[in-house]
Amino acid sequence: MELKRQHLIDPVVCIRCNTCEETCPQDAITHDRNNYVVMAEKCNFCRACVSPCPTGAIDNWLLVSRPWSIDDQFGWEELPVGESGPGEAEAAPLPPEEVSDLLAAATQTTGPMVPPPASAAKPYTNLYSRETPVTARVAGNMRITGDGTESDIHHVVLDFQHNAFPFLEGQSIGIVPPGTDAKGRAYNIRLYSIASPREGERTGFNNLALTVKRVPGGVGSNYVCDLKKGDEVQVAGPFGQAFLMPDDPQANIIMICTGTGAAPFRGFTERRRRNAQDATGKLMLFFGARTPEELPYFGPLMKLPKSLIDVNLAFSRVPDRPKQYVQDKLRERADELAALLGSDKTHVFICGLKGMEQGCDEAFADICRLHGLDWAGLRPRMREEGRYHVETY
Ligand SMILES: Cc1cc2nc3c(=O)[nH]c(=O)nc-3n(C[C@H](O)[C@H](O)[C@H](O)COP(=O)(O)OP(=O)(O)OC[C@H]3O[C@@H](n4cnc5c(N)ncnc54)[C@H](O)[C@@H]3O)c2cc1C
Ligand code: SF4
Ligand code: SF4
Numbered sequence: 001m002e003l004k005r006q007h008l009i010d011p012v013v014c015i016r017c018n019t020c021e022e023t024c025p026q027d028a029i030t031h032d033r034n035n036y037v038v039m040a041e042k043c044n045f046c047r048a049c050v051s052p053c054p055t056g057a058i059d060n061w062l063l064v065s066r067p068w069s070i071d072d073q074f075g076w077e078e079l080p081v082g083e084s085g086p087g088e089a090e091a092a093p094l095p096p097e098e099v100s101d102l103l104a105a106a107t108q109t110t111g112p113m114v115p116p117p118a119s120a121a122k123p124y125t126n127l128y129s130r131e132t133p134v135t136a137r138v139a140g141n142m143r144i145t146g147d148g149t150e151s152d153i154h155h156v157v158l159d160f161q162h163n164a165f166p167f168l169e170g171q172s173i174g175i176v177p178p179g180t181d182a183k184g185r186a187y188n189i190r191l192y193s194i195a196s197p198r199e200g201e202r203t204g205f206n207n208l209a210l211t212v213k214r215v216p217g218g219v220g221s222n223y224v225c226d227l228k229k230g231d232e233v234q235v236a237g238p239f240g241q242a243f244l245m246p247d248d249p250q251a252n253i254i255m256i257c258t259g260t261g262a263a264p265f266r267g268f269t270e271r272r273r274r275n276a277q278d279a280t281g282k283l284m285l286f287f288g289a290r291t292p293e294e295l296p297y298f299g300p301l302m303k304l305p306k307s308l309i310d311v312n313l314a315f316s317r318v319p320d321r322p323k324q325y326v327q328d329k330l331r332e333r334a335d336e337l338a339a340l341l342g343s344d345k346t347h348v349f350i351c352g353l354k355g356m357e358q359g360c361d362e363a364f365a366d367i368c369r370l371h372g373l374d375w376a377g378l379r380p381r382m383r384e385e386g387r388y389h390v391e392t393y
Contacts, residue, residue: 006063007045095125105393125171133176149293159206165208167237170267171243177223196209258288258356259288268349348387355392
Protein backbone atom coordinates (compact mmCIF):
# COMPACT_ATOMS: atom_id res chain seq x y z
CA MET A 1 0.00 0.00 0.00
CA GLU A 2 1.29 3.49 -0.88
CA LEU A 3 2.18 5.40 2.28
CA LYS A 4 1.39 9.09 2.75
CA ARG A 5 3.42 11.72 4.47
CA GLN A 6 1.74 13.35 7.47
CA HIS A 7 2.88 16.50 9.23
CA LEU A 8 2.77 16.07 13.02
CA ILE A 9 3.83 17.89 16.18
CA ASP A 10 5.90 16.14 18.84
CA PRO A 11 3.92 16.55 22.08
CA VAL A 12 7.00 15.92 24.24
CA VAL A 13 9.01 18.78 22.77
CA CYS A 14 6.20 21.30 22.12
CA ILE A 15 5.96 24.12 24.68
CA ARG A 16 2.42 25.11 23.58
CA CYS A 17 3.45 28.65 22.64
CA ASN A 18 0.81 29.00 19.89
CA THR A 19 3.32 30.43 17.37
CA CYS A 20 2.59 27.79 14.74
CA GLU A 21 -1.16 28.26 14.99
CA GLU A 22 -0.71 32.00 14.42
CA THR A 23 1.67 31.41 11.51
CA CYS A 24 -0.10 28.73 9.48
CA PRO A 25 -1.61 30.30 6.34
CA GLN A 26 -3.94 27.29 5.91
CA ASP A 27 -5.36 27.36 9.45
CA ALA A 28 -4.21 23.76 9.61
CA ILE A 29 -3.11 23.92 13.25
CA THR A 30 -5.35 23.78 16.28
CA HIS A 31 -5.09 22.79 19.93
CA ASP A 32 -6.96 21.56 22.98
CA ARG A 33 -5.88 21.62 26.63
CA ASN A 34 -3.47 18.79 25.95
CA ASN A 35 -1.78 19.17 22.54
CA TYR A 36 -1.11 21.30 19.49
CA VAL A 37 -2.02 19.29 16.37
CA VAL A 38 -1.99 19.53 12.56
CA MET A 39 -5.12 18.78 10.52
CA ALA A 40 -3.96 16.45 7.77
CA GLU A 41 -6.71 17.48 5.36
CA LYS A 42 -5.71 21.16 5.55
CA CYS A 43 -1.89 21.03 5.68
CA ASN A 44 -0.25 21.57 2.29
CA PHE A 45 3.34 21.08 3.60
CA CYS A 46 4.27 24.71 2.96
CA ARG A 47 6.57 24.63 6.04
CA ALA A 48 5.76 28.24 6.91
CA CYS A 49 5.29 27.11 10.53
CA VAL A 50 8.68 25.41 10.84
CA SER A 51 11.16 28.26 11.22
CA PRO A 52 9.09 30.29 13.72
CA CYS A 53 8.64 27.28 16.05
CA PRO A 54 11.12 27.83 18.91
CA THR A 55 11.54 24.14 19.73
CA GLY A 56 11.56 22.17 16.48
CA ALA A 57 8.56 20.17 17.79
CA ILE A 58 6.73 20.93 14.57
CA ASP A 59 9.29 19.49 12.19
CA ASN A 60 7.96 15.89 12.03
CA TRP A 61 6.91 14.23 8.79
CA LEU A 62 5.86 10.62 9.28
CA LEU A 63 4.80 8.07 6.72
CA VAL A 64 1.41 6.60 7.49
CA SER A 65 -1.07 4.35 5.69
CA ARG A 66 -4.01 6.21 7.28
CA PRO A 67 -3.61 9.80 8.51
CA TRP A 68 -3.98 10.32 12.26
CA SER A 69 -7.11 12.34 13.05
CA ILE A 70 -6.92 15.38 15.31
CA ASP A 71 -8.74 13.41 18.04
CA ASP A 72 -6.01 10.76 17.86
CA GLN A 73 -3.38 13.51 18.14
CA PHE A 74 -5.11 15.28 21.05
CA GLY A 75 -4.74 12.05 23.04
CA TRP A 76 -1.00 11.55 22.40
CA GLU A 77 1.67 11.69 25.07
CA GLU A 78 4.39 11.02 22.54
CA LEU A 79 4.82 10.89 18.78
CA PRO A 80 4.09 7.46 17.25
CA VAL A 81 6.65 5.74 15.04
CA GLY A 82 6.10 6.10 11.26
CA GLU A 83 5.62 3.19 8.92
CA SER A 84 7.92 2.27 6.07
CA GLY A 85 7.36 1.00 2.57
CA PRO A 86 6.56 2.48 -0.85
CA GLY A 87 6.35 6.25 -0.68
CA GLU A 88 9.25 6.48 1.74
CA ALA A 89 11.09 8.98 -0.46
CA GLU A 90 8.38 11.45 0.43
CA ALA A 91 9.24 11.35 4.12
CA ALA A 92 12.07 13.87 3.96
CA PRO A 93 10.99 17.39 3.07
CA LEU A 94 12.19 17.88 -0.47
CA PRO A 95 14.06 21.03 -1.45
CA PRO A 96 12.73 23.09 -4.35
CA GLU A 97 13.47 21.57 -7.73
CA GLU A 98 16.26 23.99 -8.67
CA VAL A 99 18.06 23.22 -5.40
CA SER A 100 17.51 19.45 -5.79
CA ASP A 101 19.04 19.69 -9.25
CA LEU A 102 22.08 21.62 -7.99
CA LEU A 103 22.60 19.21 -5.10
CA ALA A 104 22.11 16.19 -7.35
CA ALA A 105 24.74 17.54 -9.77
CA ALA A 106 27.13 18.27 -6.89
CA THR A 107 26.79 14.77 -5.42
CA GLN A 108 26.24 12.77 -8.61
CA THR A 109 29.37 10.67 -8.31
CA THR A 110 28.23 9.21 -5.00
CA GLY A 111 24.68 8.61 -6.23
CA PRO A 112 21.51 10.30 -5.05
CA MET A 113 20.75 8.14 -2.03
CA VAL A 114 23.91 8.33 0.10
CA PRO A 115 22.75 8.51 3.71
CA PRO A 116 24.23 10.97 6.21
CA PRO A 117 26.75 9.63 8.74
CA ALA A 118 24.94 7.68 11.47
CA SER A 119 26.16 10.03 14.19
CA ALA A 120 25.21 13.28 12.40
CA ALA A 121 22.47 15.33 14.03
CA LYS A 122 19.15 15.67 12.19
CA PRO A 123 19.35 18.73 9.95
CA TYR A 124 16.69 21.32 9.46
CA THR A 125 16.17 21.86 5.74
CA ASN A 126 14.17 24.25 3.56
CA LEU A 127 13.16 26.55 6.40
CA TYR A 128 13.25 29.43 3.96
CA SER A 129 12.52 29.29 0.24
CA ARG A 130 13.04 31.64 -2.67
CA GLU A 131 9.42 32.75 -2.21
CA THR A 132 9.77 33.18 1.57
CA PRO A 133 13.46 33.95 2.09
CA VAL A 134 14.96 35.24 5.30
CA THR A 135 16.78 38.55 5.28
CA ALA A 136 20.34 38.42 6.57
CA ARG A 137 22.60 41.39 7.12
CA VAL A 138 26.24 41.38 6.04
CA ALA A 139 28.40 41.59 9.16
CA GLY A 140 31.71 41.49 7.30
CA ASN A 141 33.30 40.77 3.94
CA MET A 142 37.02 40.15 3.69
CA ARG A 143 39.21 39.00 0.85
CA ILE A 144 41.15 35.96 2.06
CA THR A 145 43.45 35.32 -0.87
CA GLY A 146 46.68 37.27 -1.18
CA ASP A 147 46.71 40.67 -2.91
CA GLY A 148 47.62 40.36 -6.54
CA THR A 149 46.58 36.72 -6.85
CA GLU A 150 44.23 35.75 -9.62
CA SER A 151 41.91 33.91 -7.31
CA ASP A 152 39.61 36.33 -5.45
CA ILE A 153 38.01 34.47 -2.54
CA HIS A 154 35.98 36.20 0.15
CA HIS A 155 35.01 35.32 3.70
CA VAL A 156 31.51 36.76 4.08
CA VAL A 157 29.69 36.77 7.41
CA LEU A 158 25.89 36.90 7.38
CA ASP A 159 23.95 37.82 10.49
CA PHE A 160 20.41 36.46 10.78
CA GLN A 161 19.58 38.81 13.68
CA HIS A 162 16.30 37.78 15.35
CA ASN A 163 15.41 35.13 12.72
CA ALA A 164 16.03 31.48 13.55
CA PHE A 165 18.44 29.86 11.10
CA PRO A 166 19.52 26.52 12.58
CA PHE A 167 22.11 24.67 10.48
CA LEU A 168 24.68 21.91 10.72
CA GLU A 169 28.25 21.64 9.49
CA GLY A 170 28.19 20.56 5.82
CA GLN A 171 24.89 22.20 4.87
CA SER A 172 24.57 24.97 2.26
CA ILE A 173 22.49 28.08 1.96
CA GLY A 174 20.86 29.56 -1.11
CA ILE A 175 21.53 33.14 -2.08
CA VAL A 176 18.97 34.79 -4.31
CA PRO A 177 20.82 37.38 -6.42
CA PRO A 178 18.69 40.49 -6.90
CA GLY A 179 17.54 41.47 -10.37
CA THR A 180 16.58 39.52 -13.45
CA ASP A 181 18.36 37.80 -16.31
CA ALA A 182 18.38 38.94 -19.94
CA LYS A 183 14.94 37.38 -20.44
CA GLY A 184 13.49 39.25 -17.47
CA ARG A 185 13.28 36.15 -15.23
CA ALA A 186 14.37 36.21 -11.60
CA TYR A 187 17.81 34.66 -11.14
CA ASN A 188 18.09 31.10 -9.90
CA ILE A 189 19.31 30.41 -6.41
CA ARG A 190 23.10 29.98 -5.99
CA LEU A 191 24.22 27.51 -3.32
CA TYR A 192 27.12 28.28 -0.96
CA SER A 193 28.49 25.90 1.67
CA ILE A 194 28.35 27.09 5.25
CA ALA A 195 31.89 27.60 6.59
CA SER A 196 30.97 27.86 10.29
CA PRO A 197 30.11 25.34 12.98
CA ARG A 198 26.49 25.06 14.10
CA GLU A 199 26.88 27.58 16.95
CA GLY A 200 27.69 30.24 14.39
CA GLU A 201 30.78 32.05 13.25
CA ARG A 202 30.87 33.63 16.66
CA THR A 203 29.07 31.67 19.36
CA GLY A 204 25.87 33.37 20.41
CA PHE A 205 25.71 35.75 17.44
CA ASN A 206 23.22 33.93 15.14
CA ASN A 207 25.56 34.28 12.19
CA LEU A 208 27.46 32.14 9.72
CA ALA A 209 30.30 32.53 7.24
CA LEU A 210 30.57 31.72 3.55
CA THR A 211 33.71 31.22 1.45
CA VAL A 212 32.92 32.59 -1.99
CA LYS A 213 35.13 32.70 -5.07
CA ARG A 214 34.53 35.39 -7.64
CA VAL A 215 33.77 33.80 -11.01
CA PRO A 216 34.45 36.12 -13.98
CA GLY A 217 31.05 37.11 -15.36
CA GLY A 218 29.25 35.13 -12.65
CA VAL A 219 26.03 36.60 -11.31
CA GLY A 220 25.87 35.18 -7.79
CA SER A 221 29.56 35.14 -6.86
CA ASN A 222 30.17 38.76 -7.95
CA TYR A 223 27.05 39.83 -6.06
CA VAL A 224 28.27 38.13 -2.87
CA CYS A 225 31.91 39.19 -3.22
CA ASP A 226 30.85 42.85 -3.69
CA LEU A 227 28.52 42.95 -0.65
CA LYS A 228 29.29 45.67 1.89
CA LYS A 229 28.90 45.54 5.65
CA GLY A 230 25.28 46.34 6.51
CA ASP A 231 23.84 45.19 3.15
CA GLU A 232 20.75 42.98 3.26
CA VAL A 233 20.74 39.61 1.49
CA GLN A 234 17.85 37.25 0.75
CA VAL A 235 18.68 33.74 1.89
CA ALA A 236 16.95 30.39 1.33
CA GLY A 237 17.74 27.11 3.06
CA PRO A 238 19.43 25.59 4.86
CA PHE A 239 19.86 22.79 2.32
CA GLY A 240 21.52 19.39 2.30
CA GLN A 241 20.74 16.29 4.31
CA ALA A 242 23.72 14.04 3.60
CA PHE A 243 27.07 15.88 3.47
CA LEU A 244 26.98 16.26 7.24
CA MET A 245 29.72 16.02 9.81
CA PRO A 246 29.76 12.80 11.85
CA ASP A 247 29.52 14.13 15.38
CA ASP A 248 31.02 11.04 17.00
CA PRO A 249 34.27 12.04 18.76
CA GLN A 250 35.70 8.67 17.73
CA ALA A 251 35.04 9.30 14.03
CA ASN A 252 38.14 9.74 11.87
CA ILE A 253 37.39 12.36 9.24
CA ILE A 254 39.49 12.54 6.08
CA MET A 255 38.71 15.87 4.37
CA ILE A 256 39.91 16.49 0.83
CA CYS A 257 39.34 19.82 -0.89
CA THR A 258 40.41 22.46 -3.34
CA GLY A 259 39.65 26.20 -3.16
CA THR A 260 36.26 27.04 -1.69
CA GLY A 261 35.69 23.32 -1.07
CA ALA A 262 37.43 24.12 2.23
CA ALA A 263 34.28 25.86 3.49
CA PRO A 264 32.46 22.86 5.02
CA PHE A 265 35.73 21.53 6.44
CA ARG A 266 36.34 24.80 8.22
CA GLY A 267 32.95 24.18 9.87
CA PHE A 268 33.87 20.56 10.73
CA THR A 269 37.23 21.60 12.20
CA GLU A 270 35.80 24.46 14.24
CA ARG A 271 33.14 22.11 15.61
CA ARG A 272 35.87 19.77 16.90
CA ARG A 273 38.05 22.65 18.13
CA ARG A 274 35.26 24.21 20.12
CA ASN A 275 33.39 21.14 21.35
CA ALA A 276 35.59 18.06 21.23
CA GLN A 277 39.27 18.96 21.58
CA ASP A 278 39.93 15.65 23.32
CA ALA A 279 38.21 13.59 20.60
CA THR A 280 40.05 10.36 19.85
CA GLY A 281 38.97 10.37 16.19
CA LYS A 282 41.52 11.92 13.80
CA LEU A 283 40.96 14.91 11.55
CA MET A 284 43.09 14.78 8.38
CA LEU A 285 42.92 17.58 5.83
CA PHE A 286 44.24 17.42 2.26
CA PHE A 287 43.98 20.86 0.71
CA GLY A 288 45.01 21.83 -2.80
CA ALA A 289 45.63 25.31 -4.23
CA ARG A 290 47.92 26.82 -6.80
CA THR A 291 50.03 28.75 -4.27
CA PRO A 292 49.91 29.40 -0.51
CA GLU A 293 48.65 32.93 -1.30
CA GLU A 294 45.65 31.44 -3.12
CA LEU A 295 44.73 29.03 -0.37
CA PRO A 296 41.76 30.39 1.59
CA TYR A 297 42.26 30.47 5.38
CA PHE A 298 45.99 29.67 5.00
CA GLY A 299 47.08 31.78 8.00
CA PRO A 300 44.46 30.51 10.48
CA LEU A 301 44.93 26.94 9.24
CA MET A 302 48.64 27.05 10.02
CA LYS A 303 47.89 28.14 13.58
CA LEU A 304 45.69 25.13 14.41
CA PRO A 305 47.34 22.69 16.82
CA LYS A 306 48.73 19.50 15.28
CA SER A 307 46.90 17.52 17.95
CA LEU A 308 43.60 18.79 16.48
CA ILE A 309 44.20 18.39 12.76
CA ASP A 310 46.76 16.81 10.48
CA VAL A 311 47.12 19.32 7.60
CA ASN A 312 48.54 18.29 4.20
CA LEU A 313 48.84 21.06 1.60
CA ALA A 314 49.42 20.54 -2.12
CA PHE A 315 50.52 23.48 -4.28
CA SER A 316 50.50 23.17 -8.04
CA ARG A 317 52.05 26.50 -9.14
CA VAL A 318 54.88 27.40 -6.81
CA PRO A 319 57.89 28.53 -8.89
CA ASP A 320 60.82 26.10 -8.84
CA ARG A 321 58.83 23.44 -7.03
CA PRO A 322 57.30 20.34 -8.60
CA LYS A 323 53.53 20.53 -9.11
CA GLN A 324 51.62 18.74 -6.40
CA TYR A 325 47.93 17.85 -6.25
CA VAL A 326 45.81 16.49 -3.43
CA GLN A 327 46.13 12.95 -4.75
CA ASP A 328 49.94 13.20 -4.49
CA LYS A 329 49.58 14.16 -0.84
CA LEU A 330 47.18 11.24 -0.28
CA ARG A 331 49.82 8.87 -1.68
CA GLU A 332 52.50 10.43 0.55
CA ARG A 333 50.40 9.58 3.59
CA ALA A 334 49.51 6.08 2.37
CA ASP A 335 50.45 4.25 5.58
CA GLU A 336 48.32 6.45 7.85
CA LEU A 337 45.42 6.50 5.39
CA ALA A 338 45.42 2.73 4.97
CA ALA A 339 45.28 2.32 8.75
CA LEU A 340 42.33 4.72 8.91
CA LEU A 341 40.51 3.12 5.96
CA GLY A 342 40.65 -0.20 7.79
CA SER A 343 38.42 1.25 10.52
CA ASP A 344 34.61 1.44 10.44
CA LYS A 345 34.95 4.77 12.24
CA THR A 346 36.52 6.44 9.18
CA HIS A 347 34.67 8.89 6.92
CA VAL A 348 35.90 10.44 3.67
CA PHE A 349 34.61 13.81 2.47
CA ILE A 350 35.63 15.35 -0.86
CA CYS A 351 34.60 18.91 -1.73
CA GLY A 352 35.65 21.44 -4.34
CA LEU A 353 36.33 21.40 -8.04
CA LYS A 354 34.42 18.94 -10.17
CA GLY A 355 36.82 16.39 -11.49
CA MET A 356 38.96 16.13 -8.37
CA GLU A 357 37.26 12.89 -7.40
CA GLN A 358 38.90 10.72 -10.02
CA GLY A 359 42.42 11.52 -8.82
CA CYS A 360 41.42 10.85 -5.21
CA ASP A 361 39.70 7.63 -6.18
CA GLU A 362 42.79 6.36 -7.99
CA ALA A 363 45.01 7.34 -5.08
CA PHE A 364 42.75 5.48 -2.60
CA ALA A 365 42.73 2.44 -4.90
CA ASP A 366 46.56 2.45 -5.00
CA ILE A 367 46.84 2.93 -1.24
CA CYS A 368 44.45 0.04 -0.62
CA ARG A 369 46.25 -2.21 -3.10
CA LEU A 370 49.57 -1.59 -1.34
CA HIS A 371 48.11 -2.35 2.06
CA GLY A 372 45.98 -5.41 1.35
CA LEU A 373 42.62 -3.60 1.23
CA ASP A 374 40.04 -3.82 -1.55
CA TRP A 375 38.96 -0.31 -2.57
CA ALA A 376 36.47 -1.64 -5.14
CA GLY A 377 34.54 -3.27 -2.29
CA LEU A 378 35.31 -0.74 0.43
CA ARG A 379 34.18 2.40 -1.41
CA PRO A 380 30.59 1.23 -2.07
CA ARG A 381 30.36 -0.10 1.48
CA MET A 382 31.50 3.26 2.87
CA ARG A 383 28.93 5.00 0.65
CA GLU A 384 26.10 2.78 1.84
CA GLU A 385 27.13 3.38 5.44
CA GLY A 386 27.18 7.16 4.98
CA ARG A 387 30.97 7.29 5.28
CA TYR A 388 31.98 8.43 1.78
CA HIS A 389 30.72 11.77 0.54
CA VAL A 390 31.52 13.87 -2.50
CA GLU A 391 30.22 17.38 -3.17
CA THR A 392 31.84 19.06 -6.15
CA TYR A 393 30.73 21.97 -8.29
C1 LIG B 1 26.30 22.29 -3.12
C2 LIG B 1 27.08 23.47 -3.65
C3 LIG B 1 27.89 24.20 -2.80
C4 LIG B 1 28.62 25.29 -3.29
N1 LIG B 1 29.44 25.95 -2.42
C5 LIG B 1 30.16 26.99 -2.89
C6 LIG B 1 31.05 27.70 -1.99
O1 LIG B 1 31.15 27.38 -0.79
N2 LIG B 1 31.76 28.74 -2.51
C7 LIG B 1 31.68 29.11 -3.84
O2 LIG B 1 32.34 30.07 -4.24
N3 LIG B 1 30.85 28.46 -4.70
C8 LIG B 1 30.09 27.42 -4.24
N4 LIG B 1 29.25 26.77 -5.10
C9 LIG B 1 29.14 27.26 -6.50
C10 LIG B 1 28.13 28.41 -6.54
O3 LIG B 1 26.83 27.91 -6.25
C11 LIG B 1 28.05 29.11 -7.89
O4 LIG B 1 27.87 28.15 -8.89
C12 LIG B 1 29.29 29.92 -8.20
O5 LIG B 1 29.46 30.95 -7.24
C13 LIG B 1 29.17 30.58 -9.59
O6 LIG B 1 27.94 31.25 -9.63
P1 LIG B 1 27.79 32.63 -10.39
O7 LIG B 1 26.37 33.04 -10.23
O8 LIG B 1 28.83 33.60 -9.96
O9 LIG B 1 28.10 32.23 -11.86
P2 LIG B 1 27.02 32.07 -13.01
O10 LIG B 1 26.39 33.36 -13.33
O11 LIG B 1 26.14 30.93 -12.68
O12 LIG B 1 27.99 31.69 -14.17
C14 LIG B 1 28.76 30.48 -14.11
C15 LIG B 1 29.73 30.47 -15.26
O13 LIG B 1 29.06 30.57 -16.48
C16 LIG B 1 29.55 31.69 -17.19
N5 LIG B 1 28.41 32.33 -17.82
C17 LIG B 1 27.37 32.93 -17.23
N6 LIG B 1 26.50 33.40 -18.13
C18 LIG B 1 27.03 33.11 -19.33
C19 LIG B 1 26.62 33.32 -20.66
N7 LIG B 1 25.48 33.95 -20.94
N8 LIG B 1 27.41 32.87 -21.66
C20 LIG B 1 28.54 32.25 -21.39
N9 LIG B 1 28.99 32.01 -20.16
C21 LIG B 1 28.24 32.43 -19.14
C22 LIG B 1 30.17 32.61 -16.18
O14 LIG B 1 31.16 33.43 -16.73
C23 LIG B 1 30.71 31.63 -15.23
O15 LIG B 1 31.94 31.15 -15.67
C24 LIG B 1 28.51 25.67 -4.64
C25 LIG B 1 27.68 24.95 -5.50
C26 LIG B 1 26.97 23.86 -5.02
C27 LIG B 1 26.10 23.11 -5.95
S1 SF4 C 1 3.30 23.10 6.83
FE1 SF4 C 1 2.15 24.94 6.18
S2 SF4 C 1 0.04 24.23 6.06
FE2 SF4 C 1 1.13 22.68 7.23
S3 SF4 C 1 0.83 23.25 9.34
FE3 SF4 C 1 2.76 24.20 8.71
S4 SF4 C 1 2.21 26.24 8.01
FE4 SF4 C 1 0.31 25.07 8.13
S1 SF4 D 1 5.34 26.71 17.57
FE1 SF4 D 1 6.32 24.78 18.11
S2 SF4 D 1 6.49 24.82 20.33
FE2 SF4 D 1 5.01 26.42 19.75
S3 SF4 D 1 3.02 25.39 19.85
FE3 SF4 D 1 3.71 25.16 17.76
S4 SF4 D 1 4.80 23.21 17.72
FE4 SF4 D 1 4.55 23.78 19.86
